[in-house]
Amino acid sequence: MALTNNARDATMMGRRTDGTVIRRPLSPHLQVYDMLQITSGLSISHRITGSIWAGGLLFMVWWLVAAAAGPGPFATAQWFFSSFLGMLMLFGLSAAAWYHTLAGIRHLMWDVGYGYDLPTTHRTGRAVLIGTGVLTVLTWLIVIIAWG
Template structure:
């Protein structure tokens, strides 16, 4: 079947590939908010494991506490702390938006970067306090 020039199907434009597309800060923070929400679920299971160990026996608690006190356990807890702070600040950012404030493009971008910076600063402060108190 032959199409006349007027009825020939138009070629659809291709979407840019993800490696070409520049992600806006608000999109990146939205994705991180979802990822940290999932990470918090699994991190909370670790906290529950620690609490169950504390209620079980001294030997089992020492075993679990030893895992959390290892370099890998502390790295996981550091990541959990960051995820908690990032998710918390992301929730505050959304709460601000729910009031109708901060929705302008520049302001929302600044809030997105502030969420990331604030989560890093809070995480470092929490862990600095932990080590300062004699961990």
């Protein structure tokens, strides 16, 4: 027996174990988040940096394939990555990687039950932001020294 006559509501309708009909909650999306709250902004940023990091791995694959393909393709890849656009992209990727890693550690802390109270949530959120900045700059200082 159908729970609803409206097809749009069908995905939001369900039954409890006792058979009672209930409406399922909708997942939150960008329109319901208050971006002025640190928790919402960090959550959305975690998802965005994960996507950026996944896309950036394609550039790493390009570099590895170019290295395996020979000196010509590798020189082309190296030229791109050493250009202003390439360096800007690598800097952004390193920032995204550090942010996503630190935010992931924060989420793992939540998974074990630590940090749900608001003061700790705000403190760890600020730590993620500060840590991202410090680790990104430190990474690039090491890169510049090593390449210098």
